[in-house]
Amino acid sequence: EAQVTQNPRYLITVTGKKLTVTCSQNMNHEYMSWYRQDPGLGLRQIYYSMNVEVTDKGDVPEGYKVSRKEKRNFPLILESPSPNQTSLYFCASALQSMHTEAFFGQGTRLTVV
Amino acid sequence: KQEVTQIPAALSVPEGENLVLNCSFTDSAIYNLQWFRQDPGKGLTSLLLIQSSQREQTSGRLNASLDKSSGRSTLYIAASQPGDSATYLCAVIRVVNRDDKIIFGKGTRLHILP
Numbered sequence: 130e131a132q133v134t135q136n137p138r139y140l141i142t143v144t145g146k147k148l149t150v151t152c153s154q155n156m157n158h159e160y161m162s163w164y165r166q167d168p169g170l171g172l173r174q175i176y177y178s179m180n181v182e183v184t185d186k187g188d189v190p191e192g193y194k195v196s197r198k199e200k201r202n203f204p205l206i207l208e209s210p211s212p213n214q215t216s217l218y219f220c221a222s223a224l225q226s227m228h229t230e231a232f233f234g235q236g237t238r239l240t241v242v
Numbered sequence: 243k244q245e246v247t248q249i250p251a252a253l254s255v256p257e258g259e260n261l262v263l264n265c266s267f268t269d270s271a272i273y274n275l276q277w278f279r280q281d282p283g284k285g286l287t288s289l290l291l292i293q294s295s296q297r298e299q300t301s302g303r304l305n306a307s308l309d310k311s312s313g314r315s316t317l318y319i320a321a322s323q324p325g326d327s328a329t330y331l332c333a334v335i336r337v338v339n340r341d342d343k344i345i346f347g348k349g350t351r352l353h354i355l356p
Contacts, residue, residue: 171348219285227335227342233285
């Protein structure tokens with residue numbers, strides 16, 4: 130089954146403790162991206178990757194890092210999480226950029242206390 | 243700066259009615275527009291993708307139209323069912339310096355009354 134898998138689905142952590150949210154897709158897609166969704170602000174893009182070893186900042190990259198060492202994986206790294214990063218995070222992939230249909234993961238609800 | 247607006251923010255209609263969801267965008271230089279569905283606690287599911295050269299796309303009971311010149315897209319849902327209850331988001335994709343930029347609307351929360 131074609132899918133985008135995020136882990137974990139739910140996470141509560143403390144300020145400053147580094148964490149990684151994993152994202153994996155099994156569709157051989159070139160394009161992957163991360164979003165956060167907040168009430169009243171909608172979905173905002175954090176980082177995206179057009180292909181392996183190619184990553185670019187989205188609209189709200191501050192406080193986040195990503196890597197794309199292999200095609201299927203695109204982890205989101207929070208080196209020092211802060212409470213304002215409490216949000217619902219989504220990973221997405223598409224065959225070739227957002228010109229093509231996008232597939233989203235189930236989401237990761239992160240709470241930073 | 244591209245802005246995407248969806249009106250209304252929430253909508254409740256009786257089962258069986260046809261309905262229209264609206265999406266407007268401020269910059270007509272878009273590459274394509276996508277409509278998504280989001281169920282509570284779930285990710286987004288792509289419903290329809292309209293390329294900038296197209297006027298509409300259809301999938302089952304769904305029909306999406308695109309009018310670039312006026313900066314508008316509509317999602318038409320025919321014969322609504324309770325299972326259509328969800329939040330519907332539109333997103334426009336622009337090419338900026340050869341990179342894609344995607345901007346989402348805040349969504350319309352649809353509730354179909356049985």
